[in-house]
Amino acid sequence: DAGVTQSPTHLIKTRGQQVTLRCSPKSGHDTVSWYQQALGQGPQFIFQYYEEEERQRGNFPDRFSGHQFPNYSSELNVNALLLGDSALYLCASSWGVASSPLHFGNGTRLTVT
Amino acid sequence: AQSVTQLGSHVSVSEGALVLLRCNYSSSVPPYLFWYVQYPNQGLQLLLKYTSAATLVKGINGFEAEFKKSETSFHLTKPSAHMSDAAEYFCAVSDQETSGSRLTFGEGTQLTVNP
Numbered sequence: 001d002a003g004v005t006q007s008p009t010h011l012i013k014t015r016g017q018q019v020t021l022r023c024s025p026k027s028g029h030d031t032v033s034w035y036q037q038a039l040g041q042g043p044q045f046i047f048q049y050y051e052e053e054e055r056q057r058g059n060f061p062d063r064f065s066g067h068q069f070p071n072y073s074s075e076l077n078v079n080a081l082l083l084g085d086s087a088l089y090l091c092a093s094s095w096g097v098a099s100s101p102l103h104f105g106n107g108t109r110l111t112v113t
Numbered sequence: 114a115q116s117v118t119q120l121g122s123h124v125s126v127s128e129g130a131l132v133l134l135r136c137n138y139s140s141s142v143p144p145y146l147f148w149y150v151q152y153p154n155q156g157l158q159l160l161l162k163y164t165s166a167a168t169l170v171k172g173i174n175g176f177e178a179e180f181k182k183s184e185t186s187f188h189l190t191k192p193s194a195h196m197s198d199a200a201e202y203f204c205a206v207s208d209q210e211t212s213g214s215r216l217t218f219g220e221g222t223q224l225t226v227n228p
Contacts, residue, residue, distance in 0.1 A: 004156070033214055042203050042218030043157070056215050090156055094214045101147065102214055104156035 002027055004105035006091050012111045013081050019110060021076040025093030026103045031055075032074040033102065034066060037088040049074050050096075078110075086112045115140045117204045119219035127227050132176075132191040134222045136204030139185065146187040147205040147216065148178055157203065163187060174198070199226045 005024045013019050025032050031050045035043035045058035049068035063079045072093075078085055088109050092102035120135040138144055145164050149157040161172025168180040178189045187204060201223050205216040 031214060035216075040220075042205075042220050043216075045215050045217070048214060058215075092157075092214070101159045101162055102157075102216065104149075104158070106154070106156045 004091055004093050004103050006089075006105040006108050008108060009106070010109045010111075012113060014113055015081055015083060017081050018077065018079045019081060021078075021089050021091075021108045021110070022073065023076070023091030023093075023105060024073045025091075029093035029095050029103065030072050031094045031096060032068060032072065033092045033094070034074070034076045035090040035092065036060070037090055037107070039087070043090055046076070081112045083112050086110060115144065115206045115208060115217050117146075117206050117217060117219040119202075119204050119222050121222055122220065123223045123225070125225040125227060126194045128196055129193050132189070132194045132198065132224065134189040134202050134204075134224065136178075136187045136189065136219060137185050138187060138204075138206045140206055140208070142208055145207045146178075146180060147207070148172065148176070148187075148189050149203045149205060149218075151201045151203065151221075153200075160189070160202075194224075194226045196226050196228065199224055 007022045033048040034046040037043040047057045048055045052068045065077045068074045088107040090107045091105045116139045118137045147162045148160040151157050161170045163170050163180045171177045176191045201221045203221050204219045207216050
């Protein structure tokens with residue numbers, strides 16, 4: 001039973017570029033949430049996708065956008081990258097919007113130079 | 114708004130000693146509370162959760178936590194530390210009414226276990 005898988009594992013981008021991160025949820029899960037974890041801090045909620053729609057959003061600018069596909073996989077897009085976007089981006093899946101616990105992937109480490 | 118405060122960004126214990134990691138929460142509605150562990154270069158793994166059932170919650174790897182409403186606390190304990198417990202631990206809270214999947218995390222406590 002595959003858990004949450006994220007790709008790529010590491011990524012280096014330049015300021016101003018755009019990036020797309022990918023996530024496949026755990027088998028049987030239909031809801032995907034994205035979190036940003038800056039170095040030395042706890043994860044912060046970016047947004048949640050269910051039934052291919054954004055259901056909840058944290059305090060992140062519109063440069064952060066996402067998508068969920070019919071197979072429940074998801075993408076996180078970040079435009080106009082800033083140095084401050086450097087972080088570990090974690091994808092978590094669950095069954096249903098109001099369900100816990102979350103199952104986390106190992107994350108994508110994004111470095112913006 | 115909900116929040117959690119983890120007291121002590123670094124905790125060091127000897128192997129075999131008691132582990133106590135502190136978490137206090139703030140919530141205007143009944144909370145769901147969680148403890149997660151993160152090993153280097155990995156995602157978060159759920160240790161245990163409180164969802165308004167028993168106030169003493171037992172989790173994996175010998176950890177447990179007690180929900181104390183009067184103290185707004187949800188401290189994590191383990192009677193005897195193992196070397197393999199060295200990791201970062203995060204306390205998190207969510208709102209029962211909105212979503213158990215939208216978590217607000219504390220800043221984490223790095224646990225070091227000395228031989």
